Amino acid sequence: xxxxxxxxxxxxxxxxxxxxxxxxxxxxxxxxxxxxxxxxxxxxxxxxxxxxxxxxxxxxxxxxxxxxxxxxxxxxxxxxxxxxxxxxxxxxxxxxxxxxxxxxxxxxxxxxxxxxxxxxxxxxxxxx
Amino acid sequence: xxxxxxxxxxxxxxxxxxxxxxxxxxxxxxxxxxxxxxxxxxxxxxxxxxxxxxxxxxxxxxxxxxxxxxxxxxxxxxxxxxxxxxxxxxxxxxxxxxxxxxxxxxxxxxxxxxxxxxxxxxxxxxxxxxxxxxxxxxxxxxxxxxxxxxxxxxxxxxxxxxxxxxxxxxxxxxxxxxxxxxxxxxxxxxxxxxxxxxxxxxxxxxxxxxxxxxxxxxxxxxxxxxxxxxxxxxxxxxxxxxxxxxxxxxxxxxxxxxxxxxxxxxxxxxxxxxxxxxxxxxxxxxxxxxxxxxxxxxxxxxxxxxxxxxxxxxxxxxxxxxxxxxxxxxxxxxxxxxxxxxxxxxxxxxxxxxxxxxxxxxxxxxxxxxxxxxxxxxxxxxxxxxxxxxxxxxxxxxxxxxxxxxxxxxxxxxxxxxxxxxxxxxxxxxxxxxxxxxxxxxxxxxxxxxxxxxxxxxxxxxxxxxxxxxxxxxxxxxxxxxxxxxxxxxxxxxxxxxxxxxxxxxxxxxxxxxxxxxxxxxxxxxxxxxxxxxxxxxxxxxxxxxxxxxxxxxxxxxxxxxxxxxxxxxxxxxxxxxxxxxxxxxxxxxxxxxxxxxxxxxxxxxxxxxxxxxxxxxxxxxxxxxxxxxxxxxxxxxxxxxxxxxxxxxxxxxxxxxxxxxxxxxxxxxxxxxxxxxxxxxxxxxxxxxxxxxxxxxxxxxxxxxxxxxxxxxxxxxxxxxxxxxxxxxxxxxxxxxxxxxxxxxxxxxxxxxxxxxxxxxxxxxxxxxxxxxxxxxxxxxxxxxxxxxxxxxxxxxxxxxxx
Numbered sequence: 001x002x003x004x005x006x007x008x009x010x011x012x013x014x015x016x017x018x019x020x021x022x023x024x025x026x027x028x029x030x031x032x033x034x035x036x037x038x039x040x041x042x043x044x045x046x047x048x049x050x051x052x053x054x055x056x057x058x059x060x061x062x063x064x065x066x067x068x069x070x071x072x073x074x075x076x077x078x079x080x081x082x083x084x085x086x087x088x089x090x091x092x093x094x095x096x097x098x099x100x101x102x103x104x105x106x107x108x109x110x111x112x113x114x115x116x117x118x119x120x121x122x123x124x125x126x127x128x
Numbered sequence: 129x130x131x132x133x134x135x136x137x138x139x140x141x142x143x144x145x146x147x148x149x150x151x152x153x154x155x156x157x158x159x160x161x162x163x164x165x166x167x168x169x170x171x172x173x174x175x176x177x178x179x180x181x182x183x184x185x186x187x188x189x190x191x192x193x194x195x196x197x198x199x200x201x202x203x204x205x206x207x208x209x210x211x212x213x214x215x216x217x218x219x220x221x222x223x224x225x226x227x228x229x230x231x232x233x234x235x236x237x238x239x240x241x242x243x244x245x246x247x248x249x250x251x252x253x254x255x256x257x258x259x260x261x262x263x264x265x266x267x268x269x270x271x272x273x274x275x276x277x278x279x280x281x282x283x284x285x286x287x288x289x290x291x292x293x294x295x296x297x298x299x300x301x302x303x304x305x306x307x308x309x310x311x312x313x314x315x316x317x318x319x320x321x322x323x324x325x326x327x328x329x330x331x332x333x334x335x336x337x338x339x340x341x342x343x344x345x346x347x348x349x350x351x352x353x354x355x356x357x358x359x360x361x362x363x364x365x366x367x368x369x370x371x372x373x374x375x376x377x378x379x380x381x382x383x384x385x386x387x388x389x390x391x392x393x394x395x396x397x398x399x400x401x402x403x404x405x406x407x408x409x410x411x412x413x414x415x416x417x418x419x420x421x422x423x424x425x426x427x428x429x430x431x432x433x434x435x436x437x438x439x440x441x442x443x444x445x446x447x448x449x450x451x452x453x454x455x456x457x458x459x460x461x462x463x464x465x466x467x468x469x470x471x472x473x474x475x476x477x478x479x480x481x482x483x484x485x486x487x488x489x490x491x492x493x494x495x496x497x498x499x500x501x502x503x504x505x506x507x508x509x510x511x512x513x514x515x516x517x518x519x520x521x522x523x524x525x526x527x528x529x530x531x532x533x534x535x536x537x538x539x540x541x542x543x544x545x546x547x548x549x550x551x552x553x554x555x556x557x558x559x560x561x562x563x564x565x566x567x568x569x570x571x572x573x574x575x576x577x578x579x580x581x582x583x584x585x586x587x588x589x590x591x592x593x594x595x596x597x598x599x600x601x602x603x604x605x606x607x608x609x610x611x612x613x614x615x616x617x618x619x620x621x622x623x624x625x626x627x628x629x630x631x632x633x634x635x636x637x638x639x640x641x642x643x644x645x646x647x648x649x650x651x652x653x654x655x656x657x658x659x660x661x662x663x664x665x666x667x668x669x670x671x672x673x674x675x676x677x678x679x680x681x682x683x684x685x686x687x688x689x690x691x692x693x694x695x696x697x698x699x700x701x702x703x704x705x706x707x708x709x710x711x712x713x714x715x716x717x718x719x720x721x722x723x724x725x726x727x728x729x730x731x732x733x734x735x736x737x738x739x740x741x742x743x744x745x746x747x748x749x750x751x752x753x754x755x756x757x758x759x760x761x762x763x764x765x766x767x768x769x770x771x772x773x774x775x776x777x778x779x780x781x782x783x784x785x786x787x788x789x790x791x792x793x794x795x796x797x798x799x800x801x802x803x804x805x806x807x808x809x810x811x812x813x814x815x816x817x818x819x820x821x822x823x824x825x826x827x828x829x830x831x832x833x834x835x836x837x838x839x840x841x842x843x844x845x846x847x848x849x850x851x852x853x854x855x856x857x858x859x860x861x862x863x864x865x866x867x868x869x870x871x872x873x874x875x876x877x878x879x880x881x882x883x884x885x886x887x888x889x890x891x892x893x894x895x896x897x898x899x900x901x902x903x904x905x906x907x908x909x910x911x912x913x914x915x916x917x918x919x920x921x922x923x924x925x926x927x928x929x930x931x932x
Contacts, residue, residue, distance in 0.1 A: 039623060040623060043623050043625060044623075044624070053632055053636070054625065054628050054629050054632045055629065055632070055633075058620055058623070058625065058629075
């Protein structure tokens with residue numbers, strides 16, 4: 001637990017790149033887990049009897065699952081900032097920015113994936 | 129009440145028109161076409177002539193005596209032999225008489241006695257006379273006094289049919305029904321005219337007819353029944369012959385048109401039917417006994433009328449037109465008492481939506497049959513396929529949807545297709561007809577059908593885009609190359625959705641298979657809606673339901689336009705009477721001042737009367753616009769129009785006028801008006817009009833006819849007190865023709881809103897006293913000599929069949 005707490009909330013020294021990589025991998029793994037749980041929740045629970053063809057509903061469920069993951073991630077960010085203060089985001093403090101880089105990278109990745117899936121879904125609808 | 133039964137027999141076109149007027153007068157005064165104790169019969173050589181329609185179904189029985197194959201008819205009559213056939217024209221003399229007796233009396237007479245492939249004319253006539261006789265004098269006769277009927281024969285002495293058969297007909301009745309004694313004639317003769325060039329035949333036919341009549345009125349001249357064993361009848365054909373024409377004996381302007389003359393003849397017969405005959409009979413018995421009248425008579429007649437029936441009928445016609453116009457309004461329809469423009473975009477939207485629903489439901493009906501439910505079956509199949517229980521997945525799936533597999537889905541759907549197609553027809557029929565009943569507008573329905581055809585086209589185009597075709601080979605191609613690989617690709621097994629996904633994809637493929645099956649049916653449906661002459665109908669339902677088509681709608685619109693009178697072609701066909709035509713007839717009747725019937729209007733004009741009645745109707749009924757409710761209540765309008773398909777025009781015409789008249793009656797929209805009120809207010813005017821009865825309807829110029837107290841003159845109305853009051857008022861204006869005693873008054877309950885002044889005349893010899901007779905006699909000698917190929921023998925043969 002201490003390891004996880006350290007990885008998730010303890011901010012390492014900027015030159016400890018191995019630690020940063022590990023942090024990134026753990027966060028990605030956890031995010032994927034949250035995403036899958038969300039996807040499962042929407043597919044088997046909320047939209048178990050879909051209005052639309054199931055192929056489409058699954059695509060929509062992906063979008064919902066990303067939103068769900070981002071929400072959970074935002075909660076995580078809230079606690080991260082609460083523990084470490086807002087100095088992390090000061091542009092002139094390069095060391096702090098590097099330390100928060102895996103978190104930011106993951107967050108942006110979620111947004112990118114969401115937009116990508118969204119537009120691909122829209123295009124698929126248009127093709128039909 | 130016991131009445132003397134009466135038979136009215138019309139001969140030729142004039143006879144028909146007179147009977148129509150008689151029927152019309154009875155209808156105007158009683159709301160019925162005839163009483164139970166009277167019958168109408170009409171004998172005609174013109175196949176095209178039919179009794180025209182009135183608000184009620186015509187009660188005029190028709191006998192058509194065919195003149196086809198005249199030469200054969202003559203030959204056969206000669207071959208049969210028997211007495212009195214000398215009048216038959218030589219075979220080579222007869223010409224093709226066209227639509228009637230060709231104006232030739234001997235052809236008319238031939239038509240009565242002859243027979244051809246169209247029937248045995250004389251037998252037909254006898255049977256029909258016996259038939260109407262049984263109706264009024266048989267055991268089932270109603271309201272009669274049990275006596276033998278009086279017979280009135282009417283027709284003109286100007287054409288071939290009337291002049292040819294009127295004497296035979298009287299004798300035929302005497303020989304076939306010996307009990308009948310009272311046979312009267314009402315004969316229409318030509319008017320006095322300074323110029324008769326071009327109309328010589330008409331006058332010469334009259335001369336021939338009157339000569340024949342004079343011949344048989346001589347007791348010494350026996351009538352021998354043609355084709356009989358020299359069977360003779362001694363008595364004259366008629367008890368009394370009444371002659372009338374458009375011309376009067378004095379300076380009174382002649383009646384403008386023949387229809388005016390038919391109207392007066394019809395009025396005379398109507399009055400005789402409802403009581404004048406009995407009144408006249410009382411006097412004429414004495415007049416005959418005292419030799420005060422002779423065999424020939426005529427009469428003067430005038431009337432004062434509040435035309436309630438015409439106002440009511442005219443308003444009914446207006447309302448009927450409005451109703452039918454509502455049904456064929458191309459721009460607007462009614463919804464919740466609002467007039468709304470027909471919006472094609474909105475119609476397309478709603479029809480497309482409804483059609484999509486119907487199609488979906490039709491697809492669903494294909495799923496279940498004979499205890500099998502495809503949806504459930506596919507669920508099980510998907511699970512089994514995913515578990516690998518069905519062997520090679522692509523092959524198994526292909527086989528499931530392939531036409532080659534007799535147990536597969538392809539053939540299952542093919543067998544159920546008729547049920548699904550019927551479902552579509554039924555549902556389309558339901559929603560189109562439902563809307564038609566709601567909005568009562570055929571153009572709205574037509575727009576719906578066009579939108580429906582477009583919706584089908586859009587669906588077909590969509591299916592085409594999906595690569596679906598009606599050919600089985602193309603389906604197999606699509607199945608193998610596209611559907612089977614798609615069904616098995618990316619089943620989302622990682623999330624446990626493989627069964628659901630496969631099931632859905634199989635259902636989707638099943639839908640495509642349904643589309644493949646439906647393509648031909650949909651094309652047929654669309655084609656039938658747009659162009660079908662014979663509507664597609666359901667085959668699997670217990671009651672056949674037909675698909676509404678645009679052709680059907682167009683036919684209905686056309687028929688409704690015909691009924692209203694918006695199409696010219698209707699007027700060419702005499703048997704159709706349009707609402708407009710009837711309105712024009714009433715208008716011209718109301719404006720005809722040459723007929724001695726004074727129309728009185730408390731609101732000053734006919735138009736005002738109609739307008740006031742219309743306002744009363746609208747106020748009382750609270751109906752701002754007419755609807756089918758008046759005509760058929762809650763019943764289905766589409767069914768009604770289709771039920772009346774064959775005779776739509778006639779049935780609609782009758783139903784509309786009758787139902788609206790009933791409504792006008794119920795709301796008392798046209799009030800009664802007492803004629804004596806008018807006389808009280810306008811005594812001078814009334815006296816002038818009553819005085820018109822002194823002028824009789826025959827041009828006898830050089831002689832003043834002898835009057836006698838035994839020759840009838842009478843005022844007829846519905847209330848004795850009112851008549852007495854009117855006579856007093858007239859006497860106060862120095863009009864002394866009618867005395868206030870029972871001899872001059874006849875109370876007839878049927879004469880509502882009508883008072884008639886009738887003065888009969890007699891004691892003349894038509895061959896001597898009708899003003900133009902001397903001229904016509906000279907013409908009779910001179911005219912044949914001017915005709916190429918005409919001999920005296922041939923001329924007499926053609927014109928005087930009774931005197932040969």
